[in-house]
Amino acid sequence: AAPKFYFGDGKDLEIFQMVQVWSIYTMENDAVNPNMDARNDIYIRRGRLGVKGHIRKDITFKVWFAYDNLGKNEYTAGTGTPNTTAGKGDNGTENREFYIWDAIWTWHLDKEWANISIGYFRPQVGKESITTAFKVISFQKSLPNFDFRKHIVGRGPGRETGINIGGLKLGKGWSVNYNVGIFDTNHQKIVGNGTGSKQPTVGDGEKWSPMYAVRVAFTIGDPEMKKYKMGYTQTYYGKRNGTTIGLNYTYQGKTDIFDKNGIYAVDILSNYGPVDFNAEYDWLYREKGNQDSTDTIWSVKLGYNIKLE
Amino acid sequence: AAPKFYFGDGKDLEIFQMVQVWSIYTMENDAVNPNMDARNDIYIRRGRLGVKGHIRKDITFKVWFAYDNLGKNEYTAGTGTPNTTAGKGDNGTENREFYIWDAIWTWHLDKEWANISIGYFRPQVGKESITTAFKVISFQKSLPNFDFRKHIVGRGPGRETGINIGGLKLGKGWSVNYNVGIFDTNHQKIVGNGTGSKQPTVGDGEKWSPMYAVRVAFTIGDPEMKKYKMGYTQTYYGKRNGTTIGLNYTYQGKTDIFDKNGIYAVDILSNYGPVDFNAEYDWLYREKGNQDSTDTIWSVKLGYNIKLE
Amino acid sequence: AAPKFYFGDGKDLEIFQMVQVWSIYTMENDAVNPNMDARNDIYIRRGRLGVKGHIRKDITFKVWFAYDNLGKNEYTAGTGTPNTTAGKGDNGTENREFYIWDAIWTWHLDKEWANISIGYFRPQVGKESITTAFKVISFQKSLPNFDFRKHIVGRGPGRETGINIGGLKLGKGWSVNYNVGIFDTNHQKIVGNGTGSKQPTVGDGEKWSPMYAVRVAFTIGDPEMKKYKMGYTQTYYGKRNGTTIGLNYTYQGKTDIFDKNGIYAVDILSNYGPVDFNAEYDWLYREKGNQDSTDTIWSVKLGYNIKLE
Numbered sequence: 002a003a004p005k006f007y008f009g010d011g012k013d014l015e016i017f018q019m020v021q022v023w024s025i026y027t028m029e030n031d032a033v034n035p036n037m038d039a040r041n042d043i044y045i046r047r048g049r050l051g052v053k054g055h056i057r058k059d060i061t062f063k064v065w066f067a068y069d070n071l072g073k074n075e076y077t078a079g080t081g082t083p084n085t086t087a088g089k090g091d092n093g094t095e096n097r098e099f100y101i102w103d104a105i106w107t108w109h110l111d112k113e114w115a116n117i118s119i120g121y122f123r124p125q126v127g128k129e130s131i132t133t134a135f136k137v138i139s140f141q142k143s144l145p146n147f148d149f150r151k152h153i154v155g156r157g158p159g160r161e162t163g164i165n166i167g168g169l170k171l172g173k174g175w176s177v178n179y180n181v182g183i184f185d186t187n188h189q190k191i192v193g194n195g196t197g198s199k200q201p202t203v204g205d206g207e208k209w210s211p212m213y214a215v216r217v218a219f220t221i222g223d224p225e226m227k228k229y230k231m232g233y234t235q236t237y238y239g240k241r242n243g244t245t246i247g248l249n250y251t252y253q254g255k256t257d258i259f260d261k262n263g264i265y266a267v268d269i270l271s272n273y274g275p276v277d278f279n280a281e282y283d284w285l286y287r288e289k290g291n292q293d294s295t296d297t298i299w300s301v302k303l304g305y306n307i308k309l310e
Numbered sequence: 311a312a313p314k315f316y317f318g319d320g321k322d323l324e325i326f327q328m329v330q331v332w333s334i335y336t337m338e339n340d341a342v343n344p345n346m347d348a349r350n351d352i353y354i355r356r357g358r359l360g361v362k363g364h365i366r367k368d369i370t371f372k373v374w375f376a377y378d379n380l381g382k383n384e385y386t387a388g389t390g391t392p393n394t395t396a397g398k399g400d401n402g403t404e405n406r407e408f409y410i411w412d413a414i415w416t417w418h419l420d421k422e423w424a425n426i427s428i429g430y431f432r433p434q435v436g437k438e439s440i441t442t443a444f445k446v447i448s449f450q451k452s453l454p455n456f457d458f459r460k461h462i463v464g465r466g467p468g469r470e471t472g473i474n475i476g477g478l479k480l481g482k483g484w485s486v487n488y489n490v491g492i493f494d495t496n497h498q499k500i501v502g503n504g505t506g507s508k509q510p511t512v513g514d515g516e517k518w519s520p521m522y523a524v525r526v527a528f529t530i531g532d533p534e535m536k537k538y539k540m541g542y543t544q545t546y547y548g549k550r551n552g553t554t555i556g557l558n559y560t561y562q563g564k565t566d567i568f569d570k571n572g573i574y575a576v577d578i579l580s581n582y583g584p585v586d587f588n589a590e591y592d593w594l595y596r597e598k599g600n601q602d603s604t605d606t607i608w609s610v611k612l613g614y615n616i617k618l619e
Numbered sequence: 620a621a622p623k624f625y626f627g628d629g630k631d632l633e634i635f636q637m638v639q640v641w642s643i644y645t646m647e648n649d650a651v652n653p654n655m656d657a658r659n660d661i662y663i664r665r666g667r668l669g670v671k672g673h674i675r676k677d678i679t680f681k682v683w684f685a686y687d688n689l690g691k692n693e694y695t696a697g698t699g700t701p702n703t704t705a706g707k708g709d710n711g712t713e714n715r716e717f718y719i720w721d722a723i724w725t726w727h728l729d730k731e732w733a734n735i736s737i738g739y740f741r742p743q744v745g746k747e748s749i750t751t752a753f754k755v756i757s758f759q760k761s762l763p764n765f766d767f768r769k770h771i772v773g774r775g776p777g778r779e780t781g782i783n784i785g786g787l788k789l790g791k792g793w794s795v796n797y798n799v800g801i802f803d804t805n806h807q808k809i810v811g812n813g814t815g816s817k818q819p820t821v822g823d824g825e826k827w828s829p830m831y832a833v834r835v836a837f838t839i840g841d842p843e844m845k846k847y848k849m850g851y852t853q854t855y856y857g858k859r860n861g862t863t864i865g866l867n868y869t870y871q872g873k874t875d876i877f878d879k880n881g882i883y884a885v886d887i888l889s890n891y892g893p894v895d896f897n898a899e900y901d902w903l904y905r906e907k908g909n910q911d912s913t914d915t916i917w918s919v920k921l922g923y924n925i926k927l928e
Contacts, residue, residue, distance in 0.1 A: 004624045004632045006313045014313045014325060016632060016670065018682065020724065022737045024782075040827035043780045043803040045739060048722055050670070050682060052325065052359070064327065064359060066408055068719045071739055072780030074805055074823040086718065095774060096805065097718040099684055100395065100406040101377045104357055106329065119331045121354060121380055156404060162352045162381030164333075185352040187383050187405065205383040209349035317622045323634060361634065361668070373636065373668060375717055409704065409715040410686045413666055415638065428640045430663060430689055465713060471661045471690030473642075494661040496692055496714065514692040518658035 011058030017065070019135050021046040027078040037076065044072035046081065047134055049102060059109045067102040067158070080147055082157060103160060105231070114168040116229045123159050124214035125167065125180035125231060126249040128268035128281050129300065130159050136234035138277050143300035145266075145281045152285045152296075153212065153251050153264060155188030161212070162187075169229040176224040177217070178245075180231075184212040186253065193257030206257030218247035225270070235279050239306045241272040249283075261288040277304035320367030326374070328444050330355040336387040346385065353381035355390065356443055358411060368418045376411040376467070389456055391466060412469060414540070423477040425538045432468050433523035434476065434489035434540060435558040437577035437590050438609065439468050445543035447586050452609035454575075454590045461594045461605075462521065462560050462573060464497030470521070471496075478538040485533040486526070487554075489540075493521040495562065502566030515566030527556035534579070544588050548615045550581040558592075570597040586613035629676030635683070637753050639664040645696040655694065662690035664699065665752055667720060677727045685720040685776070698765055700775060721778060723849070732786040734847045741777050742832035743785065743798035743849060744867040746886035746899050747918065748777050754852035756895050761918035763884075763899045770903045770914075771830065771869050771882060773806030779830070780805075787847040794842040795835070796863075798849075802830040804871065811875030824875030836865035843888070853897050857924045859890040867901075879906040895922035 005015040023046040031037040051065020073083040073096075086095040107118040123131050129145040137143075150159030163184030170177045186192055193206035218225070222243030225233060249266035256262075268281040280301040287294050314324040332355040340346040360374020382392040382405075395404040416427040432440050438454040446452075459468035472493030479486045495501055502515035527534070531552030534542060558575035565571075577590040589610040596603050623633040641664040649655040669683020691701040691714075704713040725736040741749050747763040755761075768777035781802030788795045804810055811824035836843070840861030843851065867884035874880075886899040898919040905912050 004626045004630075006315075006624075008313045012313075016325075016634075018670070018680075020722070020738075022724070034825065036825055038825060038827040041803060041829065043737070043782060043801075045722060045780065048682070048719075052327070062327075064357070068722065071719065071722070072803060072805060074803075076823050086716075095718075097720075097776075098395075099408060099717060099719045100404075101357075101380065101408045102406075104329070104354060104377065104380070106331070119352070120329075158406075162354065164352060183352075185350060185381060185383075187381060205385050207343065207345055207347060209347040211350065315622045315624075321622075323622045325634075361636070371636075373666070407704075408717060409713075410666075410689065410717045411715075413638070413663060413686065413689070415640070428661070429638075467715075471663065473661060492661075494659065494690060494692075496690060514694050516652065516654050516656060518656040520659065 005054075012055050014052060014054040016052055017050075019047065019049045021048075021134070023079070025077050025079050027076060030076045030078045040074070040076065042072070042074045042077040042079075044070060044074075044077075045084075046070065046073070046079075051102070056106075060106060061109065062106045064104045065102045066099055068097070068099045071096050080141065102158065107231075109229070111168070112229065113170055116167050118165045118167070118231065119163075121160050121162050122165070122231065124153065124161060124163065124182050124184050124212070124251065125165060126153070126214045126216045126251055126264070127159075127266055127283065128233065128247055128249070128270070128279075131231070132233040132235055136236070138235045138279065138302055138304035143281075143302070145283050145298045145300050148285070148296070148298050149264065149266075149283055151190070152287075153191075153214075153253075153262070154184070154186055155190035161185070163212075165214075165231075167229060167231070169224070169226065171224055171227075174222065176220040178220070178225065178229070178247075179218070180214070180216045182214045184214060186212050186256075191253075191256060191258055191262070208255045208257055210254035210256055212251060212253035212262075214249075214251045216247055216249045218245050220245040223272075235270060235302070236277045236304060236306065237272050239275050239308070242274065244269065244271040259287050259289045262286070275306040275308075277306070278302070279304075314363075321364050323361060323363040325359075325361055327360075328356065328358040330357075330443070332388070334386050334388050336385060339385045339387045349383065349385065351381070351383045351386040351388075353379060353383075353386075354393075355379065355382075355388075360411070365415075369415060370418065371415045373413045374411045375408055377406070377408045380405050389450065411467065416540075418538070420477070421538065422479055425476050427474045427476070427540065428472075430469050430471050431474070431540065433462065433470060433472065433491050433493050433521070433560065434474060435462070435523045435525045435560055435573070436468075436575055436592065437542065437556055437558070437579070437588075440540070441542040441544055445545070447544045447588065447611050447613035452590075452611070454592050454607045454609050457594070457605070457607050458573065458575075458592055460499070461596075462500075462523075462562075462571070463493070463495055464499035470494070472521075474523075474540075476538060476540070478533070478535065480533055480536075483531065485529040487529070487534065487538070488527070489523070489525045491523045493523060495521050495565075500562070500565060500567055500571070517564045517566055519563035519565055521560060521562035523558075523560045525556055525558045527554050529554040532581075544579060544611070545586045545613060545615065546581050548584050548617070551583065553578065553580040568596050568598045571595070584615040584617075586615070587611070588613075623672075630673050632670060632672040634670055635668075637665065637667040639666075639752070641697070643695050643697050645694060648694045648696045658692070658694065660690070660692045660695040660697075662688060662692075662695070663702075664688065664691075664697075669720070674724075678724060679727065680724045682722045683720045684717055686715070686717045689714050698759065720776065725849075727847070729786070730847065731788055734785050736783045736785070736849065737781075739778050739780050740783070740849065742771065742779060742781065742800050742802050742830070742869065743783060744771070744832045744834045744869055744882070745777075745884055745901065746851065746865055746867070746888070746897075749849070750851040750853055754854070756853045756897065756920050756922035761899075761920070763901050763916045763918050766903070766914070766916050767882065767884075767901055769808070770905075771809075771832075771871075771880070772802070772804055773808035779803070781830075783832075783849075785847060785849070787842070787844065789842055789845075792840065794838040796838070796843065796847070797835045798833070800832045802832060804830050804874075809871075809874060809876055809880070826873045826875055828872035828874055830869060830871035830880075832867075832869045834865055834867045836863050838863040841890075853888060853920070854895045854922060854924065855890050857893050857926070860892065862887065862889040877905050877907045880904070893924040893926075895924070896920070897922075 165182035167180035474491035476489035783800035785798035
């Protein structure tokens, strides 16, 4: 547990960190250059530090920062864009960026049905995407994490500014978890370069549409969480007996990049004692004039918890 | 209140944060392109996180960081430069910069007359500029904040490196607050591009002059603050009865941009029970050869505190 | 002392900061332009903030951040690259970068012989380089700090990603401290621009070799430290009576920049009551085809602690 400080009136603050240091040996990673040496790369795959807590009894927050992929080389055979610092020293070959990861404030107006979140966070769709990399049962997150994010918000971390309302109803032997959000996308790959009189820096095109994101998850057996939150896990280390099925949907109308863009996705998480089973199937579509494109991504994972005596 | 930790010998540390999440609907913001869609923009207008406290009984410090305008679009009709991260992903359309805001250390040599501050902070001139955006009585800071800063230090946050000495004399029914600072400007709009043999990165021209900043404020009635500090407010939520009049002055000699540059400004803050009245008038001048330019900026605000039962 | 929080099971967390604010008056610093004004520069030479502690009884960590050289001008006659923020406002003349400095996790498997560290940190070679700037007995670090770092890892802060194993054997009147590390360099000045099909951002060339770094230090008298750590000091304020001699070695094989690269270095630290004596001699070499180059760097420092009554 991280250090948690209590300071009256239901207020508290926690300082937390997470890290993954990876060492990857890459045998071959350049199709056109056979002379590339094999190489080993030691790097900080994920480095995080932040604060979270209650600023009022019914308002929680989480602000955290990342220094991911610090020391990662371009030719390493692994997902993730190397951490670089543009314009530093010699053509941006510094790797020391410390950047904002999430900044969320949630007002628990009604703990069961109306938890309203604002800020910069993941649209609550795509189970692999909204499950932290520190709680997936595979070594690395699966493809539905990476492609999904690029498709709906354009950026690898998958964050966007917006508003979300969600809830969690716990029944006897069943539960329902829902989230509905509206997001204001601004990545160049989603909204374009800008065509107006201003110099584009954060992509902003002529046409504008909000992105809607909806997820509903039904559970039989133990719930995924005891109270509403926007973080998920794929294993309970043998302590959960339950199955959750989630339906995911996003829709965004006309921007400079597309006429329509969105996903449909279904996911399942089953935890029964030591067995963890998890699968996701995503259907992505994008329409632009006569050029419609679709894609599908999926993953299936099966895990077994071995108890160390 | 933020969590404050005490650890003996008069030392303490406080972790603090502030945030403003805005949603702005922009109907029209491009004079030359009538096809621009109206649009709604949800973004973190101001996001701050930092630490402050005493490192010795008589030395206070404040180091805080910002992630302002995260998610702001170029075409949104609001002040503030969008948060961008140059060279990241696709032509700098990431928006995740977390940057230093203030870094001040103050030695309270004589609590009344000699409080010496060093670091990176606002020259103590321009009442609207030196009053935090979280304590102004208007939704947004008024024009004397933005133009004033650009005129004297060149950058929107209005910070510069320097040294300041200030004091606060509390009399009976009156008080005086003074600040005198010397600052080493380095923004390109103030000192130029550099003409020497080195590649300019932080603007540094051939000619160099320091910037002087002086402010004296006279109060009748309740003082603005009980002990010397460099933060101000525009409302006391009904608890102050007093009027403060401030005189402000800056002067900087020859740089590559101008021969002389500075401001004269006067401001007033009156708080009587529920009524808050605040006004500022700034006279800006810049001389360069035969081309003298002057400008004036002003604001008047009147507020009334409505008590919620 | 910084605030340190204990939260059971041997876990603790400390929030720490360090700062150096400098004011440098530069009389002349441009050989080709005699018209350059003399100038005074007030800037934050070193600004640091971070967290450290135990995440488990036998695992320590340190993650800290820097905002060095904030406000430094290009023409100031002092070491250190000005803090700049590329692409911000007017041609990168903002100076507000807050970046990762060190990120180390150490597993104290065997406290005496096997302390294993991973992350982003200084290869444990070059005594001046691995001694913090806040504990050297000269106003500024000496030349063996700056040139040494550029030679082995390419960057001023001297950090690289890697793994290190080290130990400290305390005898009676003697002690031995050793460190052996392997590092994965990625700075353009060490590994080149990249010649493959990918756009180079963090330098990554065709040829790859790890860098090995070894240091062994022998002490007669009081040890340099009571338990193994990767931080050193040059003065004990009169409390140590001992002499330490260190031998340093690095080797890196073929990259796109060189065929072989490395250093040999010897250093001495003697502290006897109020007297501090410190010297280092480094021999740098780099081989590339027929072009071999070598260089030497050295420093000698003598200090005396004057007790203030």
